[in-house]
Amino acid sequence: MAATLAANGFRMRNTNASDQVAAVLNPNAGYREELRRKGITPKDYERANRLLVKKIQKDKREQRVKEELARREAFKLTKFKAVTPRVYEYEKSDDTVKQPRHEFLRPRSSRAPSADATDNQKHGDEAIPASPSVTPPVSSQRTPGKVRMKAPTPSLEELEARNVQLAKMTRKEPTDYVNANAWEVIRKTPRRLIDDSQNQSTVHDSFGRLPKYLIERREEWAREEEERRRNAPDPDCPPGMMLMDEDERLRTLDVLRQRLEQARRQVNALPLRIETPSQIRRKNALDAKLEEIEDAIKVFDRKKVYVAIPPAMSEEQDQQRSMVRGRVSRSRQGSVAA
Numbered sequence: 001m002a003a004t005l006a007a008n009g010f011r012m013r014n015t016n017a018s019d020q021v022a023a024v025l026n027p028n029a030g031y032r033e034e035l036r037r038k039g040i041t042p043k044d045y046e047r048a049n050r051l052l053v054k055k056i057q058k059d060k061r062e063q064r065v066k067e068e069l070a071r072r073e074a075f076k077l078t079k080f081k082a083v084t085p086r087v088y089e090y091e092k093s094d095d096t097v098k099q100p101r102h103e104f105l106r107p108r109s110s111r112a113p114s115a116d117a118t119d120n121q122k123h124g125d126e127a128i129p130a131s132p133s134v135t136p137p138v139s140s141q142r143t144p145g146k147v148r149m150k151a152p153t154p155s156l157e158e159l160e161a162r163n164v165q166l167a168k169m170t171r172k173e174p175t176d177y178v179n180a181n182a183w184e185v186i187r188k189t190p191r192r193l194i195d196d197s198q199n200q201s202t203v204h205d206s207f208g209r210l211p212k213y214l215i216e217r218r219e220e221w222a223r224e225e226e227e228r229r230r231n232a233p234d235p236d237c238p239p240g241m242m243l244m245d246e247d248e249r250l251r252t253l254d255v256l257r258q259r260l261e262q263a264r265r266q267v268n269a270l271p272l273r274i275e276t277p278s279q280i281r282r283k284n285a286l287d288a289k290l291e292e293i294e295d296a297i298k299v300f301d302r303k304k305v306y307v308a309i310p311p312a313m314s315e316e317q318d319q320q321r322s323m324v325r326g327r328v329s330r331s332r333q334g335s336v337a338a
Contacts (some may be wrong), residue, residue: 244307
C-alpha cells in the first residue's frame with residue numbers, strides 16, 4: 001500500500017503526525033499541488049524549454065542569413081564603403097524638376113488654338129501667343145538642369161529601312177564550300193615546276209649504288225669473321241678439350257642406340273631362372289653394359305659435346321689460328337691504306 005501511494009506521488013505521513021485524518025481526506029500530490037491550492041500557477045518548464053529551443057533556432061537562422069548576405073556582398077574598396085550611391089541622392093533631392101505634361105484638347109472641346117498662335121509657331125520663338133488662355137510652348141517651361149530628353153519618333157520610311165536591315169542581318173545565306181575552295185585554289189600563285197633535265201645531266205648511271213670493290217671487301221670480311229668465330233675457342237669449353245662436330249655427334253648417337261638395342265635383346269635372351277654362377281656373371285655384365293650405353297646416350301644427346309684434344313691436332317689448330325689472325329690483320333691494313 002505504501003509503495004503504491006509513493007508511486008502515485010502521495011507522500012506518507014508519520015505515524016505520530018497530527019494531520020493524518022486531514023491528509024487522508026485531502027491528500028497532497030506534491031509541491032505543485034500545494035501551489036495550485038494557494039492560487040499560484042506553477043511554471044510550465046516543458047513549454048519554456050520549447051520556446052527557448054524555437055528562439056535559438058530563429059537566432060541561428062537569422063545569423064546564417066546575415067552571414068550569407070555578407071558573403072554575397074559585392075567587393076568594394078575600403079575608402080568607398082562609407083560613400084552613398086548617387087542614385088539615392090537623386091531620389092531624395094527635392095529640386096528635381098518634373099517635366100510638365102502636354103496639354104491636349106479633350107474631345108468635343110470648344111477651345112482651339114487661334115490662327116495667330118499658329119502663325120507664331122510658324123515664324124519662330126519671337127512670336128507672342130494670341131490669347132493668355134493658350135498654354136505657352138513646353139520648351140519655354142523647361143528649366144535647365146536634370147531634364148531627360150525623349151528620343152524622336154521614327155518615321156514610316158525609317159521603320160521600313162530598319163526592318164529591311166534587320167532581315168538582312170538575321171538571314172543566313174548557305175555557304176558553298178566547294179565553290180569557295182575552288183576559287184581559293186585558282187587565286188593562289190601556281191607552284192614553280194622543277195626542271196628534271198638539269199638534275200639528270202649531273203647524275204650518272206651508278207648514282208646511289210655501292211661500288212663493286214666495297215661489296216667484295218664486305219663479303220671477304222664476313223667470311224673471315226665467320227672463320228674466326230668458328231675457330232675461336234668456345235668460352236664454355238673446358239681447357240684441353242674441343243667441341244665435337246655435329247655430324248660426328250649424330251653418328252655416334254646412332255651407333256650407341258644400335259648397341260643399346262643389341263644389349264636389350266641379349267638380356268631378353270637370358271633364362272627366367274638364373275642359378276649358375278656363369279649366368280649370374282653374364283646378367284651382371286649385360287646390366288653394366290646397358291647402364292654404360294644409356295649414360296653415353298645422355299651425354300651425346302646434348303647440343304654441345306666436348307672431347308679431349310689429341311696432341312697432334314692441338315698443334316695443327318694453333319697453326320691455323322695464327323694463319324687466320326695474320327690474314328685478318330693484313331686485310332684490315334689494306335682497307336685502311338685504301
